[in-house]
Amino acid sequence: MAHTHPKIVDLTHPLASGMQIYPGDPEVQIAPATSLADDGVVVHALQLGTHTGTHLDAPSHSIADGRTVDGLDLGRLVAPLLVVDVTELAQPGRRIELAQVAAQLEQVVPGAVVVFRTDWSARFGQHDYLEHPFLDAAIAERLLAAGVTVIGVDTLSPDRTDATAESADLPFHDVFLGAGGVIIENLTNLSAVDPARGPWISALPLPFTGLDGSPVRAVAVHRA
Template sequence: MTLTLVDLTHPLTSGMQIYPGDPEVRVEPATSLADDGVVVHALQLGTHTGTHLDAPSHSIADGATVDRLDLGRLVGPLHLVDVTELAQPGRRIELAQVAAQLEQLTPGAVVVFRTDWSARFGQPDYLAHPFFDAAIAERLLAAGVTVVGVDTLSPDRTDATAASADLPFHEVFLGAGGVIIENLTNLSAIDTARDPWISALPLPFTGLDGSPVRAVAMHRA
């Protein structure tokens, strides 16, 4: 069987946009062919850099860490929810506005919300993204969905001026053992008519709260 792959991942580069307050991203040569015979680079980045996943321990005390996640949950049928017509700066997207697209959920599916806000990645207004009411998280969990993805910085509102994060969607979804994939991109390239699947596997960081992923959608060619 031939598969078509769609890359849903932002490139990792020095100085790339990050969540306010997260570690800056730096990629620097550590060795060179001329001096050392091999090329090696040094990386500095946070666990929530670029396209990444949040493990429950990101915001839940005693929540599961990345290395304790069942990888089988992170490869599965992709259920795409199109909310591009609702995507406005700082707008809360309510359950009633997406309920019709959540009627045929399959337990174990990975639900991904498409806003197309990823086109603004790297720009200041990327932070003013639409966000999702926590009731949507409750609806997903009730349907047996434990992995959700967004093409924004977060499913919750991002307030760069707040002293601490207010994360009601995270609290509900991660609090139930769910996983959140953030900063997806290129969702418009997914062919929903071909029963796509998604893979978003993390690095096996021991005891950590998140990890960059290489998110890929796949369907039959």
């Protein structure tokens, strides 16, 4: 009997030199360190921040003494996936309120990863990607109460991005990371996830010792 592989949907932006970053984060630079001609092998040097591209925030990203990325339970990051469709609410700089998503959150089961689909990812690499819609902190409280400790967005952040602010104002982060939660940011391709096929998500970080986040390779896995 032939083995039927599950359908994999890639939810990850490619990593490349000069790619868009959160304002103030380290620029991404990828350059050859060795060559086949000179060294017999190809190796590249990477310069990038822990929050480059599709990545996760560990609690220590914004919470004093919060858990670091190498201490996360990986079982939380391979889990059933619920996609909350907020595409009709996705307008520049718009706050998405709990009452607007409450009906969809009725489907939440404890331990699921809940991601919010705005389709703003189509703007990735453009200046207006920074003007994304964002989530009210009451949504974080509702999800935590439902047993959800990992959420994701297809935007720069579940909080408003203000490139002119001297320091970040992160009420959603404060609530969710403050409770030990994990936030996955800069997801893409959420329109390809089929809720009828029981999707799971895998979004595993690199185990950087004592650090605040990591790029991830996020994929949705559908039943064959």
